[in-house]
Structures are given as structure tokens and as C-alpha cells.
Amino acid sequence: MVNPHRVRPGAALRAGRAALRAFEELGDPRGKCAALRGLAVTARVLGRLETALDLHAESHRLAVSHHLPLLEFANRVSEAECRLALGRAPEQTGAVEETEGRPG
Template sequence: MDRKAARAPAAVGLARTHHSRWTVANAQVSIMVNLHRMRPEEALEAGRAALRAFEELGDPYGTCAALRGLAVTARVQGRLETALDLHAESHRLAQAHHLPLLEIANRISEAECRLALGRTQDAVGILERAVDDSRRLRASQPESRGAQLLAETLEQTVRP
């Protein structure tokens, strides 16, 4: 476990001591993100707790982030259709609340699910849109990730 993941439980405890539900939820998202590959069940538990808290707090950004994290965790666990459903829910919420970077992040993660399901053409279209939107917003990190995944996907479809 990296240092960030190791510190997250302490952050949750400290936030609880100071009665900050938002900080607790944020720390739980951090736990989920950092543990989703190593300990997916713990990640899932933390993500569900974060989602409940953000929904109760009425925080659409936090809710979108928690849903996306749960989707990524579901994908890692091989629950690809569940992951797609969670991405769709997060994406709708991001659109409704004008959170374009979360829309893009969801698209890239959704494309990874579609690739895992063998839905390459769907994934290519989603990635092209994510890259275009990233460029329009001058968001270099998601643009780079989306372009890399798109290039790898196109390269694999061209290979004999």
C-alpha cells in the first residue's frame, strides 16, 4: 500500500473527531481509489460509504466522483455491466451539474469497460469524444490518457 492509502484511514478518523462528514467522505473516496486494485472489497465499502455521505450532503461533485470510483472498482472486479451502469449514472449527474471534467473521466473509464467487453467500436467513439472535449477545455491530463488509450486501441484493431 502506498503512503497515501496508508494515511487515508487516519484522515477518516481525524475528520470524524472534528465532525466533518465531507472530509470523511473525501477520505473514503481516497481509500477507494488507492485500494481498488489491491483490496477491492475494502475499496467498495469505502466507496459506498462516501456515496451515501455525499448524497446526504447534497454534493453533486462528490457524488459523481464516488460513483465513478465505484464503477472503476466494479470493472477491476470484473463486474463490467455494473461498472457501465455506475458510469452512466455518474455521467448523467455530471452533465446535469455542468461538471465537464468528470464527464470526460467517466467517458475514459467507460471506454475501458467497453474494451473489456469487446465493444471496440463503441469505445473508440467514446474516446474520440473524450479527447475532443479535453482539448476544448485544455485539460491536458485527461486528453493525454484518452489519446493514449485511443492510440493503443486503434493499433490493436489494425494489427493482423
């Protein structure tokens, strides 16, 4: 399967930003959370790891505040991938483990 983030990163960024705006206008926290995570994944693929971490953190906070455990966990996993790419392996373990004990 072709990863659109790798093939057309500019298009992925435009679509992600448009989705984020639409979900913000609709007041849809789940959609906003997913759009932020999608933008974070695109940033990671483009090598913008610090930006990706910031977007994942924002998406994660939204997931926690709206009780969206799957998106919460997905963000933590993606954050861990960013931290590994940055050479911050010890930090990534705690990020994933802190989500595992939550009921969901």
C-alpha cells in the first residue's frame, strides 16, 4: 500500500490543514484530534520531528480531555517513534506506558 504522506507530502499537509479547520468549525473534538495526529505523522515523515512532537502533544491533550483512549494511545505510539528518531529512546518508554494502565 502506498503511503500518501511519503508520495505527496505537500498534498497531505494541505488536506490535513483543511480537515483541521473543518473539524474546528464543526466543534468536533474527535475529528480535530485525528486531524492533528495526521498532521503530526506528516511532519514526522518530512523530518520535522520537533513539530511532530508538538502536534502529537496537542492531539494527545485533546484526546485525554475528551476521553478518546484510542487516539490517546495512537498519539503516544507516534510520539515514541519521533523520540526514537531524535535519539531520545529512554523518554519514549514512559510515554507509552503511562497510557497503558488507563481503562478504555
